[in-house]
Amino acid sequence: MGQVSRILLQTTIPHADDDWHIGRFSLLHRYLASVSGSDGTPLFEVTARNRDAIGEPDNVLSTLDTSRFDELWLFAVDTGDGLTDADCEAIGRFRQRGGGLLVARDHMDLGSSVCTLGGVGAAHFFHSKNLDPDLSHRQNDDTITTDIQWPNFHSGANGDFQRVEPQWPLHPVLTDATSPDGAIRFLPAHPHEGDVGKPEHDDSARVIAKGCSKLSGKSFNLAVAFEPGEGRGPAIAQSTFHHFADYNWDPAEGAPSFVSEPPGHALAGSPEARESIRAYVRNVALWLAGRPVAVL
Numbered sequence: 001m002g003q004v005s006r007i008l009l010q011t012t013i014p015h016a017d018d019d020w021h022i023g024r025f026s027l028l029h030r031y032l033a034s035v036s037g038s039d040g041t042p043l044f045e046v047t048a049r050n051r052d053a054i055g056e057p058d059n060v061l062s063t064l065d066t067s068r069f070d071e072l073w074l075f076a077v078d079t080g081d082g083l084t085d086a087d088c089e090a091i092g093r094f095r096q097r098g099g100g101l102l103v104a105r106d107h108m109d110l111g112s113s114v115c116t117l118g119g120v121g122a123a124h125f126f127h128s129k130n131l132d133p134d135l136s137h138r139q140n141d142d143t144i145t146t147d148i149q150w151p152n153f154h155s156g157a158n159g160d161f162q163r164v165e166p167q168w169p170l171h172p173v174l175t176d177a178t179s180p181d182g183a184i185r186f187l188p189a190h191p192h193e194g195d196v197g198k199p200e201h202d203d204s205a206r207v208i209a210k211g212c213s214k215l216s217g218k219s220f221n222l223a224v225a226f227e228p229g230e231g232r233g234p235a236i237a238q239s240t241f242h243h244f245a246d247y248n249w250d251p252a253e254g255a256p257s258f259v260s261e262p263p264g265h266a267l268a269g270s271p272e273a274r275e276s277i278r279a280y281v282r283n284v285a286l287w288l289a290g291r292p293v294a295v296l
Contacts, residue, residue, distance in 0.1 A: 004041075005070045005289035007032060009048040010061065012074065012082025012113055018256045020077040020245065022048045027253070028244045028281065035282055044285055054078075057086035065093035071100035071288040075241040076111025080129075083113040092118045095233045100288025104238035107142075107152040107192040111241070122199035123224045123237035125151060132195050137220070141213050142192045145261060153220040155211045156189025157264030158242065159251035161273040164209050164222065171208040171225050172293040173236070173283040176276060184209075184280045186273040187222065188248035191261050193240040196221050204229055211239070234288050249277070 009029060015021045025048065033046045047069075051058045062084070064072065072094065076082060083091075095101050095118075103120050105111030108127045115121045115129045125132035127149050132138060142152040155162040166174045166183040174184045187209075198205045209222040222243075226235035238244075246253035251263035267273055283293045 004045050005043060005285070005291065006045045006068055007047070007071050007073065007285060008060070008064075008067075008069045009046060009073045010075065011050045012076045012078040012111065013050060014053055015050045018258075020075070020241070020256065022050050022075075024246050024253070024255075025075065025244055027246045027249045031278060031281060032285055035285070043291075051082065054081055055084070057084045061087040062090050064090045064099070065097060067094075069094075069099065070290075071102070071285070073102045073244075074104070074114070075244070076103065076105040076114045077241060078111060078113050080109060080112045082111070083116060085116070088116045088118070095119070095235060096231050098228070098233040098290070100233050100290065101235040102238060102284060102288060103235070104241035104244065105194045106240045106242065107194050108149050111194070119199075119202065119232065120226060120235045120237050122202065123196050123205060123226075125195040125197060127151065132197060133200075134197075136218070137195055141216050141218060143215055145191060148192050151195030152192035153195070153211065153218065153239070154191050154213050154215045155193055156191070156214055157261060158188075158190060158248050158255070158259070159268070160189040160264035160266040161186045161270060161277070162189040162211050164211065165219070167206070167208050167210060173223075173225065173280065173287050174208060175283060175293060176279045178275065178279070184276050184283075186270075186276040187211075187280060188243050188267065188277060189264070190240050190242040190248060193220065193222075193242070196224050196237045196239050198224055202226070204232065228290065234290065236284060236288070243277075244281070
């Protein structure tokens with residue numbers, strides 16, 4: 001039996017039925033747990049949980065560096081208070097010991113507690129914290145849901161898919177042997193994606209994928225990769241956690257009541273886009289674990 005990499009899927013809020021709790025990422029959980037190697041054995045052991053009470057160190061995040069986990073997928077669904085100093089410090093030590101880290105947020109200030117994360121936090125730009133130096137990104141892009149302020153790039157309806165613009169040289173997490181050019185071409189769409197970019201003084205980071213607004217035609221970053229090195233594990237900053245949410249993979253799974261936009265159904269009708277999304281998730285999980293992406 002091959003090595004099993006241990007993945008923690010974690011939100012930055014306690015459980016709340018009418019919110020983006022970890023149960024709303026169940027399709028991702030099930031898919032990752034189903035991925036197997038050429039000998040049929042599972043490649044990943046997946047744990048999914050919400051954080052403990054707000055305002056106190058989380059039982060797992062605050063001790064992550066001493067845990068058995070190999071990678072953390074952090075879904076920042078809070079409004080700014082989802083991580084304590086102790087949580088951030090332990091996540092930093094986790095990455096220093098080689099742990100892999102994916103940090104996904106959303107529009108405006110949703111998930112802005114990640115700003116206090118060393119390294120990867122600097123790749124996330126918000127409405128009132130760590131502002132994007134590109135002034136053109138400090139403007140509303142989603143003109144449909146007007147109460148949501150920048151950043152809020154409109155890549156399409158929840159339940160639809162968007163075309164990805166891979167940045168070259170092609171990063172391993174964007175490889176897809178079934179694609180005509182060998183690159184991932186699709187990710188789930190979302191009406192108001194967040195804003196990520198390369199931190200100015202971090203040469204280990206680069207933008208690896210871009211999207212395009214269906215409303216303004218503006219190009220925006222979908223993912224920033226941080227290469228592993230001495231004292232740092234691999235990491236990815238993702239523009240929105242909606243790339244991984246059940247509602248975006250299948251709107252029939254439902255969403256919190258505050259989601260007002262009507263969903264689309266294009267993803268359900270495109271086997272090619274669905275496989276592209278699964279390939280991206282699989283690649284990310286392998287790369288964050290320090291395993292060859294071509295292992296399958």
